[in-house]
Amino acid sequence: MSVSTRRTIFIAGARDTIPMIIGAIPFGILFGTLGISAGLSWWAIMGMSLFVYAGSSQFVAASLVSQGVGGIVIVITTFVVNLRHGLYAASLGGYLSGLPRRWLLPMGFSLTDETYAVVIKRFELDGDIDGRRWYYAGSACLMYGNWQVCTVLGMLFGQRLQHFGDLGLEFAMVVTFIGIIVPLIRTYPMLLCAIVASGVSVVFNFLPHKLGLFAGAIAGISIGLLLHRYFPPANSSLVERSVSDD
Amino acid sequence: MTDLEQILLIVGMMVVTFGVRYPILSLSGRVALPNWLKTALSYVPVAVLSALSAPILLMPEGQLDIAIDNEYLLAGLFSIAVAALSKNLLLTIASGMVLFLCLRFLF
Numbered sequence: 001m002s003v004s005t006r007r008t009i010f011i012a013g014a015r016d017t018i019p020m021i022i023g024a025i026p027f028g029i030l031f032g033t034l035g036i037s038a039g040l041s042w043w044a045i046m047g048m049s050l051f052v053y054a055g056s057s058q059f060v061a062a063s064l065v066s067q068g069v070g071g072i073v074i075v076i077t078t079f080v081v082n083l084r085h086g087l088y089a090a091s092l093g094g095y096l097s098g099l100p101r102r103w104l105l106p107m108g109f110s111l112t113d114e115t116y117a118v119v120i121k122r123f124e125l126d127g128d129i130d131g132r133r134w135y136y137a138g139s140a141c142l143m144y145g146n147w148q149v150c151t152v153l154g155m156l157f158g159q160r161l162q163h164f165g166d167l168g169l170e171f172a173m174v175v176t177f178i179g180i181i182v183p184l185i186r187t188y189p190m191l192l193c194a195i196v197a198s199g200v201s202v203v204f205n206f207l208p209h210k211l212g213l214f215a216g217a218i219a220g221i222s223i224g225l226l227l228h229r230y231f232p233p234a235n236s237s238l239v240e241r242s243v244s245d246d
Numbered sequence: 247m248t249d250l251e252q253i254l255l256i257v258g259m260m261v262v263t264f265g266v267r268y269p270i271l272s273l274s275g276r277v278a279l280p281n282w283l284k285t286a287l288s289y290v291p292v293a294v295l296s297a298l299s300a301p302i303l304l305m306p307e308g309q310l311d312i313a314i315d316n317e318y319l320l321a322g323l324f325s326i327a328v329a330a331l332s333k334n335l336l337l338t339i340a341s342g343m344v345l346f347l348c349l350r351f352l353f
Contacts, residue, residue, distance in 0.1 A: 019339050039247070040247070040252060041252055044247075044252040044253075044255070044256060047253075047256045048256055048259065051256055051260045052256065052259040052260050052263050053263075054259075054263045057259065057263065058259075061255070061259060065255075071247075071251055071254055071255045071258065072258075074255060074258075075255070075258035075259055075261075075262055076262075078258075078259045078262050079262040079263075079265075079266065082262070082263045082266050082267075083266060084294060085263070085266050085267045086266045086267070086270050087290050087294060088267075088290070088294070089266070089267050089268070089269075089271035089274065090270050090271075090274045090287055090290070091287045091290040091291065092271060092274075093270065093271050093273065093274025093275040093276075094274055094275060094279065094284070095275075096271065096275045098275070099275070101272070104271060104272050104275075107271060108264065108267040108268030108269075108271045108272065109264055109267065111267045111271065113294075113298060116291075116294075117291070117295055120291045121291075168306075168317070168318070168346065168347075168350055170302060171318060171321065171342075171343065171346045172339070174298075174299045174302050174303060174318070174322060175321070175322070175325045175338065175339050175343060175346070176335070176339055177295040177296075177298060178299065178322065178325045178326055178329055178338060178342070179325070179329050179334075179335040179336075179338035179339055179342075180291070180295060180335065181291070181292050181295050181296060181329075182326055182329035182330050182333075182338075183329060183333045183335075184291060184292050185292060189289075190289070190292055193289050193292050193293050193296075194292050194293070194296040195296075197292070197293040197294070197296040197297040197300070198296045198297065198299070198300030198304075199300070200297070201296070201297035201298075201300050201301055202301050202304050202305060202310070205301045212301070213294075213297045213298060213301075216296070216297030216300070217290070217293045217294045217297045218293075220289065220292065220293030220294075220296060220297060221286050221289045221290060221293045224285075224286070224288075224289035224292075224293065225282065225285055225286045225289065228285050228289075
């Protein structure tokens with residue numbers, strides 16, 4: 001693969017991540033703000049963004065620090081909040097087999113909700129491993145850079161940027177997820193999977209540490225797996241399949 | 247928190263987060279997965295992204311809000327329709343955001 005092709009794919013990965021960036025900006029700024037008011041040092045806030053790089057768990061950690069909760073409890077909570085990344089990793093691993101460790105290490109480090117959502121769509125279509133890794137790199141680099149910039153902005157100007165949270169920018173993230181999910185729903189088991197995952201996640205939303213989200217995901221996968229066995233997708237397609245489909 | 251406590255906190259958070267992400271990513275590409283697990287994994291994107299989105303659409307303020315003035319829900323349903331009909335990601339995002347911002351700031 002030529003350098004210019006790689007560059008094109010890298011840029012495509014970054015470009016497709018832009019809606020996620022818009023959604024992540026208020027979260028990054030809010031994290032920087034929250035970290036300061038929780039009493040964390042500036043270098044510790046920056047260190048979390050640079051070395052942990054997991055938005056929702058950083059949020060939870062900052063709020064637990066402000067409540068005076070001990071470090072061990074915060075680390076355990078972080079583990080629980082980030083369990084869903086294990087699902088992403090299992091889902092992506094098969095598409096990345098054969099890549100050397102120097103690629104898998106940074107890919108594992110930078111695996112977030114946003115990058116997963118963007119790359120899984122591409123991975124299902126693009127059979128070329130070289131294309132996959134550069135696309136992933138483009139998405140992850142932009143997402144990572146944006147998170148660092150927003151953390152700094154939040155620490156510096158947090159008090160003045162508070163209204164950023166009111167703009168509803170997280171809708172950019174949700175609408176992107178919708179645009180990715182809906183075309184994937186081509187069978188009844190997949191449709192039921194989406195409905196059950198949504199319902200369970202809403203019902204158990206009161207649970208701490210994003211456990212409602214985790215419960216929803218597990219419930220959706222289980223119902224999909226169960227129905228898949230009894231209603232093979234070939235016989236339960238929601239749409240008339242044409243030759244050019246997929 | 248003291249400086250040392252903050253350093254230990256960051257190291258601990260880094261270890262558990264990376265410890266969830268990397269080993270599974272690296273292993274699942276190397277070992278042959280049983281068929282049922284492959285099937286289960288094919289449901290992961292839809293299940294996780296639905297579970298992430300639904301609470302934001304249905305309970306933007308933290309409690310269930312199924313009402314005509316919930317702009318998240320209205321714009322979300324509209325986007326689902328656009329995505330189903332067009333299968334076009336950019337069109338879905340652009341039209342959904344325009345409707346959402348209009349509902350939010352014009353009404």
